[in-house]
Amino acid sequence: MAAGAAEHVSRTLADHLPILVVLAPFVAAPVAVVIGNRNAARTLAVLATVISLVASWLLLRQVVGGGYISYPIGGWPPPIGIEYRIDAANAFVLLLISAIGTVFLPYAFRSLDHEIPWRNHTLVYCCYLLCLSGLLGIVATGDGFNVFVFLEISSLSTYILVSQGCYRDKRALTAAYDYLIMGTIGAVFFVIGLGMLYMMTGTLNMADLADRIAAQGPNRTLLAAFAFIVVGVSLKVAIFPLHMWLPYAYSHAPSAVTVFLSATATKASIYVLLRFLFSVFQPEFVVATLTPQAVLLPLAIAAMVVMSFVAVFQTDLKRMLAYSSLAHVGYLLLGVALMNVDGLSATIIHLFNHGITKALLFMGAGALVLRVGSTFYDDIAGLGRSMPVMSAAMVIGGLSLVGVPGTAGFVSKWLLVQASFERGWTFAAVLVVASTLLTVVNMWRVFEVLYIRSPNPGSQRQSQPLTSAGGPAGRIADTTGDAPLMMLVPIWILAIACIWFGIDTGLTLGSAQVAAESLLSGSLGMADGAI
């Protein structure tokens, strides 16, 4: 008792960072609903997100050199209690998610005002906070079942957020429903697999699971559990044949929601996949099941090439970007399939680089929605000239998506091609390049629509405010000229980040390499020991 108290006293705020990251938005969400005021909800959202950002930055600084931080919830030591375990891999993803959240909020204020009636706003910010805390929780926790819980928290709030797009386009409801069904199937698969693991090992703590699985050696139940978990998470990641929900959800959700989801949701799921592949089931087990060569590689290639190709035929900017996201999931998977340090570094760094790039592009799309009410190429033609500052940032985002040197996208593409060469998979390098070719075609088309095509006189040049859709629409600014400052600042922060992380890779590459090494060594970096 006395010892416990002493331990309690000795803990400072810095020791509680792992839980603080998740808890800040989690607590802010119900408080926002209780206060029930739109401005209070906004303020709380900003506060909670910034706290998470600072906390994840501090965490990353502690673990970037290797090792991990173990935080037992409520003082119950693992494997009995729930453990949060932060190493370079998840600290880096935490930073991405909370940073995107911070940059996204000012943008969202303006964009949501336009697209969602004010009476829903408090609840929307509450859902955002829950979604954020869910995503952060998925990443921070070291407990298998806890992953499931946070996965559901983030998913349920995401369904609601996507459905809010119905004020702009009724199809958002079916898109949200689609997502709900597919997401639930994924979650069920995941929990079935987890149940099997629990049945076999009697534990849910990931590190403990890893030890006991390794001690048992492969058997049929283990394989079944592995299959359930991989398929369940793959649904969430939207890996190629399980991807159908994503383009609908992304193109019909409110623009701001798409920004947030595209940069964070699939990224957190990819992280879960990495964790289970490399830390819970060890790399040797995964290789023995032939998953990398027989499953991940073909799917990665199919996603890279087919999805980029499908994107060529889209006539809606948001939809094109959604398909491009699916193609980029292919890049991420390819890095995993390579099973070497460079490949895995490429995956982890691409999580980040693609996150900021795609958030930037979707923000641009949202700014276009604000002006003309849609992102169809016919409607946004020629807007590059009337929205020069915003469009210039989109050009940077497009170049980064293509992977032009000097942008963030180039760094990850370089690593990926290099890793393919190292592994001796020249064909994979060739296909990455071929997929790049298709990306060039896609982005180029967008640039031409924005800059060179003349505005279409028949298009709906003015976005309809939401007054008719129920509730006051808020102040609708001038519907001509560039995007409002509240949008331009986040857009340009991301645009500068796209260039910055293309030149100074100290933070991103450093973290990614440490993370990749610790993942490949298996067992949640147990070799390194706690800090």
Place this chain on the structure above:
Amino acid sequence: MEMELGTFLTVETFLGLALVIPGAAAVGNLLLRRSPDLRDGMTFIAALLTFFSVVAVLGGLGTGSDAFGPDGLASGIGEDGQIRLIEVFPGLAIALHVEPLGLLFALIASGLWVVTHAYGVGYMRGNDEKHHTRFFACFSVAIMSTMGVAFAANMFTLFLFYEILTISTYPLVAHKGTPEAVSGSRTYLGVLLLTSICIQMPAIIWTWTTTGTLDFQPGGILDGHVTGWMVPLLLGLYAFGIGKAALMPFHRWLPAAMVAPTPVSALLHAVAVVKAGVFTMLKIGVYIFGIDLLARTGASEWLMWLAAWCILAASLVAMLQDNLKRRLAYSTVSQLSYITLGMALATSMGVVGGGLHIATHALGKITLFMCAGAIYVATHKTEISDMSGLGRAMPFTFGAFLIGALSIVGLPPLGGSWSKWLLIVGAADAGERLIIAVLLVSSILNVAYLLPLVGRGFFLKAHGPRTVPASPAGAGVSGNGGGLAPGTSGLREAPLLCWLPPAVTAAGCVILFFWAGTVRDFLLPLVTAG
């Protein structure tokens, strides 16, 4: 002199300034967009300062054989001959260095920027073009990236600036916004981006994974790392990946780029962009593969024949063009292959001749392009068949054109004769008699497609009615040319700012003839070291 400048004004500083000044000029252009005179004046001063910085780098190195160390690189820069700016990947930094070829290229590009800017101001104003600020800002960024290409210390840095150069010149090609400009710029960006990302980048990464370095080192870095069939394959990836060298079949972007305003064609598509391509070609030949490796394995032999074929084929295509700028563009495709040929010969004189040809062709071709622009400003004519008799009205323009053309042909006393001479010597060293024949035949073809315009301008009578908008080919640009009375009565010489710059560069062609020995000695460390 150097001592007086103190510790701050070192070679490194000037090297940095050569990149920073054009970049700052681009920003300055955007800031000063409301006052055109101030903007253009500022850019002119920036161009002068850039040129001065490059000259200062040259001056700071010392003279003669002291300029470069025993390894052919400028010593005393940075820790080990490199200035590392920032490390992007472990062991792979954005870094600058100075070697003879890059210094020569930077000197030419920055020197001609001064001339072209003056010309550009005259052209853009005389022609009532729009969007001057965007134009000059992109131009400055293009020059900055050219400087980056010239001073890059490794292939990674070179690739970075190479791509910035592509992207910054795209708005310049699409400048007019007409359907032809749009489709031309589409071809331009398409070919250049696709070749560089899809062919060149894998080649670079391949080099990086096999050798563990991308530094430009005398004698090359690949020797001992790649063998057998991989050497020609890798060379092929580089040769076709460097789309800016316009090696067939990736040459179509160059004629397509001719829709750009003439100052762009002059500086960028006769000097900066295309020379960045062949410069890169020489760089990989000398510093990545190494001349010895190429000569020993014969890996570049196929490239030599391909280049020879390009020289002849592009010349023949050039003869079929009636549009003056397109004819010049195909002539450039042909001339660029001279430089690729010089590298592919894998002999010392071939490389030095190729390097010298960068200089001589730059001066000659920019003269021709500026003359084409001057003719357009004065008469709004673009087709050669409409240019009869113009020479008597525009003596300075046509005189400069004649000198530039003769330099391209390679007649003394013009600079072009020396580079062609050295290339022939290089071919003789390699024992390739057929290549010598190709070079000589090419000279005759040059005469056949360049000189008729001069003859037409000076000796033919202007055919009256045909200058009036009757010519459908030039219909899009008939402009005020259609309003003139038949004959030459209404024609005047182009504005001063349009004919003086080509006259200056034409004089440069003559001067280069007498300085060719100096330039050759300057380039020799390229092949004697390592």
